Amino acid sequence: MFKNFIKISWRKIKSDKTFSFINILGLSIGLTITLLLFMFVMKEKSFDTMYANKDRIYRVIFHTTDQRNNEIWATVPAALKPEAQMEIPDIEKSSRLWDHDFGKTASIEANNEQFSEPKLYYTDPEFFQIFQLNFVYGSSNKQLERPNTVVLSKSTAKKFFGETNPIGQTLSIDNKRKMEVTGVYEDFPSNSSLDGNVIASFRSIGFYKEPSWSNASFETYFLLNKNADVGSVTQKMQDLVDNNVPKEDQWYSLALQPLEKMHLYSSEIKSAYSSKIGSIEEVRNFSLLALLILLIACINYMNLATARSQKSMKDVGINKTLGASNRVLILRFFTETGFVTLIAILLAFIFTVLAIPVFEGVVGTSLSLNFLWSFQFIVAILGIWVITTLIAGSFPALHLSRFSPIEVMQSGKTRESFSANLRKGLVIAQFSASVILIISTIVIYNQLEFMRNKNLGYNPDNTIAVSIAAINSDSERETLINQFESLPEVSAASMAQGYPGISVSGRSLFKNINSDDAISLQTNRAQGGITEVLHLKLLAGKDLPKNKQSEDSIVDVLLNKKAVDFLGISPQEVIGKNIIANLGPNAYVVGVVDDFNFSSLRSPIGAYAFNNGFEPLRYMLIRFESNDLPATLEKFKDKFKDVVPTSAFDYTFLDKNVEQMYALEQRTAKVSLIFAGLAIFVACLGLFGLAAFMAEQRTKEIGVRKVLGASVSGITKLLSKDFVKLVLIALVIAFPVAYWIAENWLQEFAYRIEVNWQIFVFAGIIAVFIAFITVSFQAIKAAVSNPINSLRKE
Structure with missing residues (x-):
């Protein structure tokens, strides 16, 4: 019996190559995305499982x-x-x-x-x-x-x-x-x-x-x-x-x-040594994305199977007349679906192998091909196959098999109200999910653009931090900074313990010596010229002195406005004041700079202080202008090697370091953009199938209208308006859900965009336009066909 069912399935695939191609393509794309995201999720969940005592x-x-x-x-x-x-x-x-x-x-x-x-x-x-x-x-x-x-x-x-x-x-x-x-x-x-x-x-x-x-x-x-x-x-x-x-x-x-x-639950933990910190929220979001796209692909199968149901009706009626039971027909339809799904999975497996290098570039992590042959992955593939078959085959198996022979043999008339409403509901669900993906992608992209273009209070562009940790003498450091400053490309240079974007020293700033009221203070030892290098705005006082004698016990401090606001006085009044911040008894404020984002925009600006205390100077910060970056870097390297020949030349661009702080958001944006596009494409395949079904159902009506003088544009409008209505309903459902998702995601950022109405209008226009183009193709095809052919069928 199964052998016959498979033969029938293969004949149906060959007899209608166009619809079979669209059906299998939609499923295979959805399954490919699911497999890729599943591989990523399993890789993230596999962290640190290789250690024998991991549970202890x-x-x-x-x-x-x-x-x-x-x-x-x-x-x-x-x-x-x-x-x-x-x-x-x-x-x-x-x-x-x-x-x-x-x-x-x-x-x-x-x-x-x-x-x-x-x-x-x-x-x-x-x-x-x-x-x-x-x-x-x-x-x-x-x-x-x-x-x-x-x-x-x-x-x-x-x-x-x-x-x-x-x-x-x-x-x-x-x-x-x-x-x-x-x-x-x-x-x-x-x-x-x-x-x-x-x-x-x-x-x-x-x-x-x-x-x-x-x-x-x-x-x-x-x-x-x-x-x-x-x-x-x-x-x-x-x-x-x-x-x-x-x-x-x-x-x-x-x-x-x-x-x-450790890996998935440490995104809020500071000072971790590992560079491979994941996010349980990202894993959940990608899992949900995989599920949504798989559901969209399964919905496509159901819609496309329904679109061809007219050809299956008489077949069902004949089989029932000859004694086929509902159980046999249900088994047959599930076998057909399983066969098509198996072909789609095999194609998806091939697509996945081909897509892995591209996907690795997007998510920034390696996915071993060996994982595709693991027991866990094979079990997952079988599970996906079974689930996809049950979901995608449920409608044709349970719906088409329940009609009596009389119903299906009488000119193909069936109880269509339920199936029609179901198909419309599925299209609404597809486009609701697609619109949510569109809006989410736009919000993520806009937030990244906001962070990229926000005035951070300092300028990280055209600035590098050269490691000088291996230089042990003050004279060598002074020689090196003089060598750098002699280059025409260099506009400013300074030495510092660190730079914005990396951790420096953590202390507490107290309001006064007798108070327990304090806030966290980041302190960064630096030399004079730090405000010029970082383009900090000086609100009061002056920059740190350029040179300091080794026997000088006074620590000069340059506070940001946040720290001064905590002290409860104005920037002008704080100049010359002795502050209590574990910088020694002789720490005096010489200047105040405007607030700047020294850490991620996820966090509000905290208190910060540059000082010329006693922590080691580990970096030389250099601001430069150059039209030939490789040549300029080579000059920097030559100067460095002239002074410190026994040390490696190691440097970091400050703007690249800022970008790295938002690597997780960039990865989410890339994945969302690519897979949202593919999800919309898959959804359009389902809409194409429904449009084909509707055109097939109204063949006689279209022929009569054309004979009576209806224009191509009129018929196209007639067939398209119902689908546009479905998309508009999808927008009504999707907008509040998308707004809720976007607001929850943006709450992670202290500095964020507002989710305004333009985003929803833009997403709605995109969805309606895509749907109209998809449906119009079938509508125009039906409208330009010869009415004689359509009437002859009746």
Whole structure:
């Protein structure tokens, strides 16, 4: 029986190639999008699942009080690890992780060559026992127990030393510290939140000897015992804070985050070391998008099957007259649908393989082809096949099989009211979903444009930050900045601890010495000229002095307006005032700059202070004008190498760093734009099918009207107006839903666009225009046909 059903299905496909092509194409496109998005979602959900003890590994997270704006950090004090390991029996192993020089790129000399390494971390020996990395050279059990030892990832070892065994070789880090290579480990997988290329012994740095409870700059991981109570461990951590930190200094509390939730549930957590932070909201949105497009594709099948139902009616009637039961007919229709869906899935599989490189470029992550052959993916494919078959085949199977032979044999007359209303409802659902996608895409695009064009309060264009962490003497730094300033392309230069867009030092600004009222203050050590380099607007006072004597104990401070507003005085009045901000007893305000967005537009502007205190100067900021960027960069590199020949030339464009802050939104916008377009195309295929059905149903009417003198435009209008009405109904349904979705998404941003009526008008015009063009094709085709042919059929 099944064999006959498949033969019948194949004959039907061959007998009506146009509709079969459209049907299979619509399904295959919808399934391709579903498979691609499913691969992305599964990749995101697979993060950190490769570690054997993943269910017992936790990262300690840091909750600040109102004094620090109720933020959540991924870093905690260095003193927690040794105290917790000793005092909390539920902890089997613990390890700290410190990003080199608080997140700055390291300059490494290896094998007489210079390299820039952004992923250098310092950790405790227990790190390798918690995460159980596989070692190519050396043993994971005895690594980093000695100070000044380091292990390398396999790819990094090859980059530094070629194919030779690097154990025993020496690295020079920032021209300050010599490190012995003691092991090589397999590269971290692409779906691991941990991604270090060089891992050095924590015992090599001063934080190991003098761990503090005040400097929260260290990611800390616990491997808990199998029967450990997470709530109990959390309480015991807080007890350690109470025992070691005075109440007046307790501006934070500690909690535990499961390793398995690190990737998708850390978008609101600050100071995380991983560059691969996902979003559970994005996963949910992409899952919903996949479901919507799959439903649209299934609706297409139902509409197109209905459009050809006239040809199936007599077939059903004959089969019923010959004794076929409803069960057999239902099985037949589901078999036909399953056969078509199987063809569409095979095509979708091919399209998916071809589209993966393009999709990877859009989402900015790698998707392994091996995943297509995994058991999980095969089960998912079978599930999609079954679900698609049940959804897409439900209408023809359940609707066409229920009619009696008399109903279907009497000139094809059937009880069409239900099916007609169902088809119209499906078209409304399709275009409602399409309009929601259109509006969502427009809102995302407009928000990105708003962020791209918003006046940030400083100008990141034509400005680079050159790493000078490897320069150890003031004279070399002064020589280098003088060399840069001598270039005609350079208009301004300054040295700083950091720049807008990256983390600097976190402190608290108090209203006065006797007050507990404070706000979080970001402090950035800088030299004079910083306002000129960043194009900051000076509201009062002056810039920081260009030079400062080493014995000078006064710290000059340049506050932003937000900080001054908190102090409750005007910019002019604050000049010369001594401020309480953990910058020393002699911190005096010399100037006030207007507010600027030093972090993402998701957050409101906070208090910020440039100062010439005592943190290390890690960057040289250079503003330049050039019509030949590669040549200008080459000049910068030459000047750098003249002064620091033993260090790698590492630089960052400030405007590129700003763009990187919105990488998630850019990815969402690209995916939404591409797949919204494809969803609309698929929806139009369904509309095309319904238009074909309606034209087929009204063949005689069209013939009579033409004989009586009706024009082509009149008939086209007659056939099109009903569909335009359906689209207008879809707009009424889609607009409030789209508005709700857009408003919820925009709430994540402190600075955002308003969802105005023009967006809805534009989306509505696009939807109506697309629908009219799609329907008009069939309407015009029916209108220009010879009426004799249409009347002869009757």
